[in-house]
Each structure stands twice: as structure tokens, then as C-alpha cells.
Amino acid sequence: MKKRLTLSTFLIILISTILLSSCSTFNNSSGAIELNISAAANLKEAMEEIQTEFKKINSNINLTINYGSSGSLEQQIEQGAPCDIFISAGQDQMKFLNDKSFLLENSDKDLIKNDLVLVGPKNSEINSISDLNTDKVKKIAIGEPHSVPAGKYADETFQNLNIKNEISSKLVFAKDVKEVLAWSTSGNADVGFVYKSDVLNDSNSKIIEAIPDDKHSAIIYPIGILKASKNIDASKSFEDFLFTDTCKKIFKKYGYHLT
Structure with missing residues (x-):
């Protein structure tokens, strides 16, 4: 003998089906990881080329790069702007964020130098x-x-x-x-x-x-990963990529010195 579904049981099944369908759609269509990077304004040309190279080997990671003065970017981060990685043209801004516990422990490194x-x-x-x-x-x-x-x-x-x-x-x-x-x-x-x-x-x-x-003080560009990042592993992958021979050649091409 067939049992008839009560209204409450039917609603539970319907809602569960919708949620599972939504999750499936989200997982299938949003497999890409989004990284927000705040970088010193004068890094734009080099970073655009680096972004292209990174995408060749990490097609599932999309980079959104926000350029500006290092001081302005540091203030934006302090005020809660979404940011996974910060690349500054000065050490003071990175030190400030580190002292205020914004950075992932041991993630800040000296990247390049300039004149x-x-x-x-x-x-x-x-x-x-x-x-x-x-x-x-x-x-x-x-x-x-x-x-x-x-x-x-x-x-x-x-x-x-x-x-x-x-x-x-x-x-x-x-x-x-x-x-x-x-x-x-x-x-x-x-x-x-x-x-x-x-x-x-x-x-x-x-x-x-x-x-x-x-x-003047040494012109060193440090990089750091934000503790609040929701994509720590992807952020570490991009940070590591910046120290590869591929990126070293790009930085040298645009006039930077290696640390």
C-alpha cells in the first residue's frame, strides 16, 4: 500500500532538492578561485605580464589587481577592503600591517629592489x-x-x-x-x-x-599574504610564483633588481 506524503515532508524534500541543485550549479560554474591583489602603482606593467604567465599554469586562479600608492593601499586594507596579497613599494606599509597582525605569519618577504x-x-x-x-x-x-x-x-x-x-x-x-x-x-x-x-x-x-x-632608504618591495584571505593556498602559490625564474626575468626586463 502506497504511503501519501504529508505537506511538511513534501516541502522538506523540495527544499533539499533545490539546495542540492544550487550547490551543484555553484560548484560546477564557480570552480575558479578569485585572488585580490593590492600592488604599488608602478608595478602595473610588470604585473600584467606576470599575470599572463601565471594564468598559463594556473588557469583556475583569477587575479584582480588593484593598483595605487602603497600608503593608500595599506589604509584600504586596514579599513577592510578585500585583499589576499599586498605588494608594497616601501617597507613601512608592510611593517605597519604586520605589527597590527593583518599578515599571515611568516608570509612577508622582500621581493625586488628599485632605484x-x-x-x-x-x-x-x-x-x-x-x-x-x-x-x-x-x-x-x-x-x-x-x-x-x-x-x-x-x-x-x-x-x-x-x-x-x-x-x-x-x-x-x-x-x-x-x-x-x-x-x-x-x-x-x-x-x-x-x-x-x-x-x-x-x-x-x-x-x-x-x-x-x-x-635615501633602501628601495625594497615586500610582499605579504593577508591573514583574512579566504584563499591562503592559492595566495601562497602566487607568492611562490613571483620568486621563480620566469618572474625574475620579467622584473629585470622592467628595471627592477632582485633581492
């Missing part, structure tokens, strides 16, 4: 940093020292050369090194301080002078 250079437009008549306190230069573009590591390194250079007081009225502050470079080559500023990697392949700019390493 600070004084740049101007291709036809610039400025010959050296000694011209900064002459009438040849009206505006000097640098990143905001409190949020842009390149700006901090420039400020340290001014102090070590004892020219900060003489040139302070000429300084104009940009949100990141990309903006500094744009100002320095468009005429909005006579010169600017950026990284060597920013101008190595830029046909509109001229490196006027490379700043000696002893005039």
Missing part, C-alpha cells in the same frame, strides 16, 4: 640634481611623502643633500609615481622623482640623474 631617479621631458635642459635650486626649475614633482614611498625617498634625498629648505616652495605633490611621471613629461612640472622602472621604457621621458643609494 630613484630624477626625470624630465625628453627635451629637458636640466642636467643634474644641483639645478633644482636654480632658476631653471620652477616646479618639482614628488609623491606625497606620507603615502607614496617614492615621495619619502625623494624627501630623504633633499634632507641628505641639505637642499630641502631651498626647494620646498617648488614642490608639487602627486598621489602616486605614475602621476609624478605624467606631470614631469607633460610640462606640469619641470622635473620629478620616480623609480627607474617607471621610465626605462618611456619614450617621453629623460633620466637626468640616478640618485645614489646612500642618499
Whole structure:
């Protein structure tokens, strides 16, 4: 004799079927892992090439890269912005996050190094940093020292050369090194301080002078994995990939030094 289903039993079966179907659909259509990466603005060109190479061997991992000044990115992370991996152009920002326990233990590593250079437009008549306190230069573009590591390194250079007081009225502050470079080559500023990697392949700019390493803090780019990441294993895979020979060649191509 067949038993008739009660209404409550029927509803339980129906809901269970819907849930199982939804889960199955989710698992089949969303197999890809999404990684959110916050990276210093001047890493854009190198990271785009690295992203392509990484995808060749990790087709199930999608990278979404948010570029900006290291200070701004650090603040976004502190305020809860989704982020699995942080790559900074300065050690201060990474240290701050580590001290505040935002980073996965032992995940922060020194990745690459860079050089600070004084740049101007291709036809610039400025010959050296000694011209900064002459009438040849009206505006000097640098990143905001409190949020842009390149700006901090420039400020340290001014102090070590004892020219900060003489040139302070000429300084104009940009949100990141990309903006500094744009100002320095468009005429909005006579010169600017950026990284060597920013101008190595830029046909509109001229490196006027490379700043000696002893005039500023070491320019080191650290990488770290956020403790709040929901994809720790995938994040570790990408971090490890950045230290492979493939990525080393890409970084060197864009003017970075290996640590």
C-alpha cells in the first residue's frame, strides 16, 4: 500500500532538492578561485605580464589587481577592503600591517629592489640634481611623502643633500609615481622623482640623474599574504610564483633588481 506524503515532508524534500541543485550549479560554474591583489602603482606593467604567465599554469586562479600608492593601499586594507596579497613599494606599509597582525605569519618577504631617479621631458635642459635650486626649475614633482614611498625617498634625498629648505616652495605633490611621471613629461612640472622602472621604457621621458643609494632608504618591495584571505593556498602559490625564474626575468626586463 502506497504511503501519501504529508505537506511538511513534501516541502522538506523540495527544499533539499533545490539546495542540492544550487550547490551543484555553484560548484560546477564557480570552480575558479578569485585572488585580490593590492600592488604599488608602478608595478602595473610588470604585473600584467606576470599575470599572463601565471594564468598559463594556473588557469583556475583569477587575479584582480588593484593598483595605487602603497600608503593608500595599506589604509584600504586596514579599513577592510578585500585583499589576499599586498605588494608594497616601501617597507613601512608592510611593517605597519604586520605589527597590527593583518599578515599571515611568516608570509612577508622582500621581493625586488628599485632605484630613484630624477626625470624630465625628453627635451629637458636640466642636467643634474644641483639645478633644482636654480632658476631653471620652477616646479618639482614628488609623491606625497606620507603615502607614496617614492615621495619619502625623494624627501630623504633633499634632507641628505641639505637642499630641502631651498626647494620646498617648488614642490608639487602627486598621489602616486605614475602621476609624478605624467606631470614631469607633460610640462606640469619641470622635473620629478620616480623609480627607474617607471621610465626605462618611456619614450617621453629623460633620466637626468640616478640618485645614489646612500642618499635615501633602501628601495625594497615586500610582499605579504593577508591573514583574512579566504584563499591562503592559492595566495601562497602566487607568492611562490613571483620568486621563480620566469618572474625574475620579467622584473629585470622592467628595471627592477632582485633581492
